[in-house]
Amino acid sequence: MKNRIGIRYSILLLFVVFITHAQNNKKPLQLMPWPQNITVSEGQFLLSKDFEVNCVGAVNSRILKAATQFLRRVDARSGLFFKQGYLTKANESPKAALQINCKRIGKVELYEDESYQLAVTANSINIDANTDLGALHALETLYQLLQNNGSQFYFPTVTINDNPRYVWRGLMIDGSRHFIPLEVLKRNLDGMAAMKLNVFHWHLVDDQGWRIEIKKYPQLTELASDGQFYTQTEIASIVDYATEKGILVVPEIDVPGHASAILSVFPEIGSATTTYAVSRKSGIHDPTLDPTNPKTYEILENIFKEVCPLFPGAYFHIGGDENNGAEWDANPKIQEFKKKNHIESNHDLQTYFNMKLVPMLQKQGKQLMGWEEIMTPNMSKDAIIHAWRGVNEGVEAGGSLIKAAKNGYKTVLSNGFYIDLMLSVDSHYLNDPMPKNAVFTPAEKARILGGEATMWSELVTPLTIDSRIWPRTAAIAERLWSSDTVKDLESMHKRLKAVSYQLETIGLTHIRNKEVILRNIANYQDTKALNDFTNICEPYKIYKRNGGGKKYFMYSPLTLFADACAADASDAYEFNKAVKSFLENKTLENQKTITDYLKKWVNMNQELVQLSNDAPLIQPLLPMAKQLSTIAIELVANLENKKALNKTLIQENLKLLNERNVADVELAIYESLKKLADL
Amino acid sequence: MKNRIGIRYSILLLFVVFITHAQNNKKPLQLMPWPQNITVSEGQFLLSKDFEVNCVGAVNSRILKAATQFLRRVDARSGLFFKQGYLTKANESPKAALQINCKRIGKVELYEDESYQLAVTANSINIDANTDLGALHALETLYQLLQNNGSQFYFPTVTINDNPRYVWRGLMIDGSRHFIPLEVLKRNLDGMAAMKLNVFHWHLVDDQGWRIEIKKYPQLTELASDGQFYTQTEIASIVDYATEKGILVVPEIDVPGHASAILSVFPEIGSATTTYAVSRKSGIHDPTLDPTNPKTYEILENIFKEVCPLFPGAYFHIGGDENNGAEWDANPKIQEFKKKNHIESNHDLQTYFNMKLVPMLQKQGKQLMGWEEIMTPNMSKDAIIHAWRGVNEGVEAGGSLIKAAKNGYKTVLSNGFYIDLMLSVDSHYLNDPMPKNAVFTPAEKARILGGEATMWSELVTPLTIDSRIWPRTAAIAERLWSSDTVKDLESMHKRLKAVSYQLETIGLTHIRNKEVILRNIANYQDTKALNDFTNICEPYKIYKRNGGGKKYFMYSPLTLFADACAADASDAYEFNKAVKSFLENKTLENQKTITDYLKKWVNMNQELVQLSNDAPLIQPLLPMAKQLSTIAIELVANLENKKALNKTLIQENLKLLNERNVADVELAIYESLKKLADL
Structure with missing residues (x-):
């Protein structure tokens, strides 16, 4: 009380x-x-x-x-x-x-x-x-x-x-898809500490690379890391660094799926009779460990024996997600095993696999945690369920969290905190681990440990990762620490702006690196126009930028315009607010705010055309800039001089703006332009 | 030919x-x-x-x-x-x-x-x-x-x-005064490789900190590093990284002077009967190893035994500089030792000390290198002499290099390459290791191995160090690689500008971190005016900024205006050129270039005053900005409207501008203003 x-x-x-x-x-x-x-x-x-x-x-x-x-x-x-x-x-x-x-x-x-x-x-x-x-x-x-x-x-x-509202206030960083060096982790641990986050979940292996030194199996990093991995000494240094900041480190060794890297070294424990290779692309992969092979458990136990002592905390994340079952279905030996052991589904087979890991980890003093797919009827109630799926995966948002808590599992929410999807901070901020639509007993409630932002690294590098984590993760940190009644969006936005600068001052690079990318795009010419453009553009959201994993491989350049853009484009935020005000109250002052922006974008277009003469990377932006400029000119003439709008021209350009572009960004003022054009 | x-x-x-x-x-x-x-x-x-x-x-x-x-x-x-x-x-x-x-x-x-x-x-x-x-x-x-x-x-x-002109094209980084983390070294090794530099000289210990793990003496880093040191594994990782870039790493353990840190751990091998402490200030310190104590050599040999194998190269730098002899003079036991062994001067005593190190290092397969003070009559000719002193130290610039080469020593030039002094790139660029005023035999000439830029770290941190090294070190690299006939300053400046951006693209932070400092100073307000000011200000040069080591201790803030400024302020370079052109040819076009700049600085002053209402760190800049603005207003009125100059007012403000200021910067357009005021 x-x-x-x-x-x-x-x-x-x-x-x-x-x-x-x-x-x-x-x-x-x-x-x-x-x-x-x-x-x-x-x-x-x-x-x-x-x-x-x-x-x-x-x-x-x-x-x-x-x-x-x-x-x-x-x-x-x-x-x-x-x-x-x-x-x-x-x-x-x-x-x-x-x-x-x-x-x-x-x-x-x-x-x-x-x-x-x-x-x-x-x-x-x-x-x-x-x-x-x-x-x-x-x-x-x-x-x-x-x-x-x-x-x-x-x-x-x-x-x-x-004092904090939730005990689990986490950030996951994926060090596999793109290797994330120690100093990047350290500065992000500084950021976490500043925002009172207390769990760093370290995703250490995946299809795209095995990133942790295993002394018994040096071939894992020799053959499956491109030389980019964390030595055990380095792991210890990160754990020390985190501990000095009051942050618990939870390692993740993702099994039995996401196994291309480990299987490229140990094909004999794979579920297919094929050769495997470290993957260079995104998406869900087939390679899966063979749960019927004793050698699988032998190797995993040896790995766990080395990994567990490096992390003093009580929790060990075994992944367990996105096993598509393709290799299991295609393997007669595995099918026979299922029949013989009365294992009905692949889910049950994975439970069989997971339950073999529970005692291995217990021997090392660890409690098993896994992505929500591990939650099957026979799964141990000691496991922590990491709820991640939602509408993108065709399931009800937060549904598995409720199920977990009700079924006696401790659980952590990541659905709604997928910061790699480039969604607005508002959506993350309003995403409370405590579901509004469920009635819980106090015991069930207590099992909802908190939440965790997840920084998957398919589309980030050390140059850009901070700008994907921050400042949005600060708002998530507030959701997890502060009272659920603290939820005023405008107050959050104001404070977030200040906090974003504070985070830069203590070492994060989310602000400064934007200009580095823009200078490269501009071929070292002036970046003002490009910068103006980034402030109204946002990278394609959800999985649109790399749909099907067809455009970006793990070695593709992430130094492009979309990489300089971020969620919550700043001018777009202000412009959209201004348009809303203007539509409610057509004062001259409100109008001027809008026309000033529109004129800025007309100038921007001209400057970009100029710059592009010595900067090919600006070329892909020119169509959008021109379409925007065309619309802006019309709107200004309409607003200032009451000139009738050329609706056809505007419709045409709005349509083009709405189409997929090669710059992989969306115009964050699109809806406001549409509204203005409807005047 | x-x-x-x-x-x-x-x-x-x-x-x-x-x-x-x-x-x-x-x-x-x-x-x-x-x-x-x-x-x-x-x-x-x-x-x-x-x-x-x-x-x-x-x-x-x-x-x-x-x-x-x-x-x-x-x-x-x-x-x-x-x-x-x-x-x-x-x-x-x-x-x-x-x-x-x-x-x-x-x-x-x-x-x-x-x-x-x-x-x-x-x-x-x-x-x-x-x-x-x-x-x-x-x-x-x-x-x-x-x-x-x-x-x-x-x-x-x-x-x-x-192919290179010189075999030794080096950069020294001092990891002691301020600890320089691994990732900072790595990005600078990238920069070195880009500029074809091939020797990284790593200054590992000094009065302010012992930065290298010695397993036999863990107390060295436990007690004398504030927890900031390189483990042997980390040293090896840097050597590996450098080797992959074709760069030789030369370690320096500076003895017998610069010994506050080691003596804070082993006071028994000091030359005074006192307690010692890690120093927090700059300057030449008294603490010196006792060359008459066998324990000194025992400890050093044990240290060398661990350090040498970490560095595969043939050279080992023992420092040997700036032993002021104060403790030796004050110690009767040492005086007696000198008499007994017919050692006349402290220089001879240091030679005695140095010559004891030669066989220790030879046993480890290393050749001794030291700062020029080690060059005394009885010093082994195998030693490499590192020439560093010049007019600031009261000796003839490059004189010791000539002496070394003539006396049979191989030698490397650092005098004239002290990038920590914040001098113009021009002075470094025109500083050729091959002295113009000396006649050499081919053998003597061959002993001049090349040169080395030295980044002493009294006044730099990881935030600022890149801006002190780059881009000027690129010009030094050209001096050491290219023909001596490549020396056109204007061509160098043009190419340096492009190269500076290239260096940023490959990871250096000399450009991006300036805005970080300015945002802090501006208390997160707009940085344009501050940025304009940095482009005409340069940090105090030589040892003026921290004269007598009285202002900045090792924990003092280096996040100030002077830290955002650098040598070769860009607008000053252009303005000074424009004034020169105008004085030669008073066209309207030339005049406009000048008055545009002057007006920019009048505006800048107004903006700074505004910003300072919410940014105390701008306050120290206001007097200079106002003096400049006063002069600029007068000059514009004179140039554009032929209004007579108020010479008294201008003289008064020029005088104030020339006085020492608390911002620790000099106005790099000062001489040009003076010339314009003399019209």
């Missing part, structure tokens, strides 16, 4: 803070995820170069490092030249303004206490937490609170009581 | 190419370093998606990887979706358009054959090289040749015969 009051209060405050901003120059708080309880008062804690931090209570190297990093980050933002260098021990600056007090050392596992209290007064800042993991979260909140009054930096005086 | 003809011819062509550009739309070649011999003809090799590469002759994994990388890079530039994926064996596509033929596998050592021939015709491309190392260089040249005609990409038909 206490919590609910807190939540209501925080929402009220969220409102108060934004309202008061306009009135007395109080700046809006750019917090994300929004805390459970927050009280803002009038004062300010002014920062000076004497600012220091002190850690008391249970002090470990993790909190000392976090406090040092906090100092360096605030100093980098403020340029104050703090005097305190590196924190090395407990209570080394008893008079420090920022006091961090942790009751005990936290364990990086699910259900650990991550709560914290943060109290900023005009003269002091106190962080109190049951565990250092809570204190880590508090430092991230405090960093987000940093403000300035033009000449000085300060923290507004606040009292925050905070 | 053949070479000289080639050189003359290439210079002629360089001229021809730029001249013909204006006449027949032939694009200038953006090659750097400029090849020894190049013949350009009229044709083009047009690229299509069927483009393939084939390797024959001596084929190793290095050339296969390089060829694959070449394919991926060209595909990323052209977006052609090449069909060929990963090259895995010799002669796998006999009909490929690009044929690479290496006679033998090269050894990554000095004096290896790095020459290559590259012949592009309309239908084929042939690379022929004595070693794969030459072929690697050829691929970099070919990548630079990529051009387009607006709709298609092509390579111009050329014949190139190329």
Whole structure:
């Protein structure tokens, strides 16, 4: 009950803070995820170069490092030249303004206490937490609170009581389709920590590459990784890095499907009598381990024996998804095995396979987790069900999550959090792991652990991956941490914009790399026009960009216009809002906002044509730019000079804009243009 | 003699190419370093998606990887979706358009054959090289040749015969003052390979941190690295990475000075009876190893035994610089030792020390290299002398290089290549290791191995280091590779601009990170005005920014305006040229170029004032911006309206602009403003 009051209060405050901003120059708080309880008062804690931090209570190297990093980050933002260098021990600056007090050392596992209290007064800042993991979260909140009054930096005086809504707040990164190097993972772990996410799910193998060193089978990485893999030492370094940020790492070895890479090395445990090869394309592949072959389990057990000890957490993800059964159906030996053992379906055969893995993993102290396909009648209730399928896969969104919770499984939601699909942040933000359409017992409810954003890497490289993860994953983080009543889209968009910059400042590359791609496309000419275009274009969504896996192979260039674009194109967001306002209220001011944009795009088209003379990669964009320009000219003439619209011309161009284009992007202002043309 | 003809011819062509550009739309070649011999003809090799590469002759994994990388890079530039994926064996596509033929596998050592021939015709491309190392260089040249005609990409038909002028073309990176992570080193090794540099000198330890894991003495990194160090596995991974790029890695363990870090762990081998601590500041420190203590040599030998095998190359750098002798002078035991052993000076004592290291290193198969201070009368002639001192250190520039060569030492020049001093690229470009004022025998000449850019890291972090190394180091690379007759500054500047973008495309961050710093300074507001300002400001040069090491400690923020600025501010370069033209020829056109710039800076000042209301880090820039704006307003009124100049006002503001400012930058248009004000 206490919590609910807190939540209501925080929402009220969220409102108060934004309202008061306009009135007395109080700046809006750019917090994300929004805390459970927050009280803002009038004062300010002014920062000076004497600012220091002190850690008391249970002090470990993790909190000392976090406090040092906090100092360096605030100093980098403020340029104050703090005097305190590196924190090395407990209570080394008893008079420090920022006091961090942790009751005990936290364990990086699910259900650990991550709560914290943060109290900023005009003269002091106190962080109190049951565990250092809570204190880590508090430092991230405090960093987000940093403000300035033009000449000085300060923290507004606040009292925050905070704790997460869900215990599983995850991000999955697929290191197989495209290899994702260590430093990319590290900066994304920094981003996760900033957003209070606590589970990094590491998809380590797939049809396109075996990415983890197995000392007993060096041939796995020698033959099936193109030399791009994580050594066990490197794996350990990532686990250490995550642990220092309070993040649990869950490894995934995807079996029995997605097996092209492992079968290219061990064809003898495949379900077909064929040679296998590492795949270079996307999509669902046939190669599947043979569940009837004892050698399969022998090899897997040896692999698990090496992989499990690298990850101190309790969970091990065995994948289990998208086994299309083609090789099983085609193999008479397997069919015979099914008959002999009274195994009716391929699903049951996979359960047979999965159940062989359960004790293997138990021996290693691990609990099995798998994608929702593992949830068959005989599956162990100890397994965690990772719900991922939805309308794209022809099933009801979130349906398997409900089924899992009701059937006694712990479960995590990824359906609706597939950030690789390039959908709007709004859809992810409003996707709550707790289904609205189901009635749960408290026990069932408790089995819904939380959610996880999934970054599949068919269409990303180290250059672009951050721009697919961020900033949208910050909004997902808020969904998983904050109260379900925190769901105002406009507030989220405003804070997300600020948070996106904060994430760049701490090292993510989602903003800066866009210009790198555009400079390449522009052949090192000016990128302004291209940049304007990216702000109204979004990459094709769902699986449209690489339908059937026919265009992009794993070595195809991902340095194109669609790669510079992202979900939630910024000018499109503003323009669409402006058109909505204008259609509701045709003021001159509203009209001007619209015509300014339209004129910008007319100019953009001209500039792109110019640039294309020395930049072939701009050529594929010219038809769209021209169609848009044609429509924009008509609309401006209509709006400003009341010239009648040439409806045929507009219809023609709208139709062309709506067709599939070679640039693999959609115009995110399309619907607004249509509405304006209907005037 | 053949070479000289080639050189003359290439210079002629360089001229021809730029001249013909204006006449027949032939694009200038953006090659750097400029090849020894190049013949350009009229044709083009047009690229299509069927483009393939084939390797024959001596084929190793290095050339296969390089060829694959070449394919991926060209595909990323052209977006052609090449069909060929990963090259895995010799002669796998006999009909490929690009044929690479290496006679033998090269050894990554000095004096290896790095020459290559590259012949592009309309239908084929042939690379022929004595070693794969030459072929690697050829691929970099070919990548630079990529051009387009607006709709298609092509390579111009050329014949190139190329080889380096110097055998030692180095870049040193200091991983101690600020720790430089692996991925930063890797991207810089990519940059080195692109510029045909072949020696990476890795400064691993200094007063500010011991950065290399020593298994026998784990306390070195436990106590003296703040947790920031390279494990031996990581060292090996960098050496592997460099070797795959044809780059030799030379480690440096700096002794007997620069010893604060090692002495903080082993105070017993220090020359003073004091406690030592890892230093947090810049400058020359007293802590020095005790050359009279046998334990010193025992520890060093154990360290060398571990470090040497990690580096397959023949050279080991022992530093040896900047031992100020303070601790030796103050220690009676050391003074007594000198007397007893008839050692006259501290220099002789250091020679005694150095000569003890020679056999230790010889046992490990290494040849000793050291900074020029090691060159004392009794020093072994096997040592390589690294000449670094110059006018800043009160000695004649390059003097020690001449002395070394004449005294029988092999020698490498770094004086004049100190890129951390933030000097103009011109000064580095015109700094030739072969002194013009000395007469050498052929043997003496042969001892001048080449040169090395030095990236000391007192004032750089992973965020900024690339912008201090690049693009200037590309010009140094040309000095070390190309003929000494290639020295036209304007041609260099033009090509450097293109090469700078190329370097960004292959992964360097010197361009993209500037905006990251500016966004932070602007508190996430628009960065245009700040960016304009960076284009006329340069960080204080030589040691002015951190004079006496009093402002910046190793944990001070390097996210400030001076960190976003770089040497060779781009608008300043153009404005200074324009002022020169105008003063020679007062046309209206020349005048307009100038007044456009001046007006831009008046606007910039207004915008900065606006932005500063929500960005305290802009405050320190406002005085300069205002002074500049005041002068600019006067000059525009004078130039456009013949209004008489208010000389007092201008003098006053020029004087203020010339004073030390808190932003730690100088206005790179200062002299031009002065000239305009003198009209």
